[in-house]
Amino acid sequence: MKDLTSIQTKIYEIRGQRVMLDFDLAELYQVETRSLKQAVRRNIERFPEDFMFRLTKDESNYLINIGKSQNVIPPDYNIGSTELFAFTEMGVAMLSSVLRSKTAIQANIVIMRAFVAMRNYLLSPSVPSAELDELRRRVLALERGIEDTNAAINDLSEDNRQEFDDVYMALAALAEKKKETSERPVIGYKKN
Template sequence: MQLSVIQNKIFEIRGQKIMLDFDLAELYEVETKVFNQAVKRNIERFPADFMFTLTQKEFQSLRSQFVTSKRGGTRYLPSAFTEQGVAMLSSVLNSEKAIAVNIGIIRTFVLIRQSIISYKELNDKLKKLEKKYNKNFNEVFKALDFLLADKAQQEDFKNRKRIGFKIEE
């Protein structure tokens, strides 16, 4: 199973990375109905932080990101499975295909988490560099301002109105 295929089926809802029931069923190569029945038979394994049902508004915002079926889409709001929920699926679905798919999904979640951490570290380094160079640039700008102010003072001194005796040529 290619990680990119799985990665394209991971969405962010309520600040969590999730996978939808019909995408998981497709990966496990079972009908969504069969998949959901297996989950419902073991519902005690899926607390709210492992699985939740999307609201209509959440589903509508996600719908633009994927193609719905020709018969008009789903009749029920889909269930969303967090990373922990996907891990729990391995105890519910026991086929070899399910085990292989689960391993791929968990690896993808780990890869995403590592990418986020790497991005945060890179962002922190850039902010430190920005602070360092902003300080250096501020010193350069102060020096330029001083030189320009000094030059302006010299020009003002040359062009001042002179008092006293004046010889005309």
């Protein structure tokens, strides 16, 4: 049986709900995906929309493309004309009444623990608030750094303005000097 962490990586957020997909569940229950779907279809009244929903073609294609590129979905997986089923936590619990093998029961227990662990993590006040505090500290540090950088740029701009003023003054002084030197008599040999 897989550990909680590996199962948690198979829990996706789709339509604002945490769900597991049919092929992942079939793998965990050690049954074929088609068998799992067949059992669900035979007992469809046990799976209302808040327990299980079918992904649209666009959602399926997006998940398949992203999943294959990240090695989440097996490269040989082909949806073909079938549709993907997404099971919420309650839907996964309901699967245990549809799939009755020992493996399915054990897998269901571990999956339910994974959902609960994930929910507890997300609802835990200490972890997110500590992470938020760390993010706030980093943002404040960045803001201070930006303020320091802007101040340095302003100081540099003021220094540059002063240097440009000095250069213009020097150029003006040189231009005046050139006028004075051009009015002097030429000294040296005369050319015939």
